Amino acid sequence: MENPSANNADIITITETKKILDVKMSMLNGSTFEQTMMNNASFKDVCITGLKITDANLSDLEIEGAQLGGAYIHNIGMPPEGHPAYDPAAKQRPLKFENCDLQGSTLSDCNLSDVSITNCNLSGMKINGIDVVELLKEYQQK
Numbered sequence: 001m002e003n004p005s006a007n008n009a010d011i012i013t014i015t016e017t018k019k020i021l022d023v024k025m026s027m028l029n030g031s032t033f034e035q036t037m038m039n040n041a042s043f044k045d046v047c048i049t050g051l052k053i054t055d056a057n058l059s060d061l062e063i064e065g066a067q068l069g070g071a072y073i074h075n076i077g078m079p080p081e082g083h084p085a086y087d088p089a090a091k092q093r094p095l096k097f098e099n100c101d102l103q104g105s106t107l108s109d110c111n112l113s114d115v116s117i118t119n120c121n122l123s124g125m126k127i128n129g130i131d132v133v134e135l136l137k138e139y140q141q142k
Contacts, residue, residue: 059093
């Protein structure tokens with residue numbers, strides 16, 4: 001991340017307060033948000049390359065019209081055993097991907113139980129090295 005002071009930027013510290021920020025046409029490079037509640041926040045026509053979100057509750061997150069090339073999404077789901085927020089009775093709500101270009105993407109070590117794939121181009125898709133289109137053709141011929 002860039003160092004704001006190196007660019008002659010003002011550093012504003014907001015601590016233990018309730019504010020609504022209306023930010024337009026601004027450069028906030030290098031900003032950090034920790035232990036912050038931003039429910040119902042909205043980002044429109046923004047460039048936030050290199051954004052990193054950790055230890056966050058992003059329930060009901062909606063991302064639309066975004067370029068996610070190179071994104072690395074990992075360790076997603078309910079807090080694991082040993083985490084302070086772990087609840088053995090908690091269940092992850094389903095995620096929904098719609099009209100997404102995921103070609104060339106990789107899913108590894110993911111729980112895909114009860115996943116539904118509908119009206120998708122599966123050409124070249126492999127599961128554990130097995131071509132899915134060929135597998136489906138074999139299944140349909142039986």
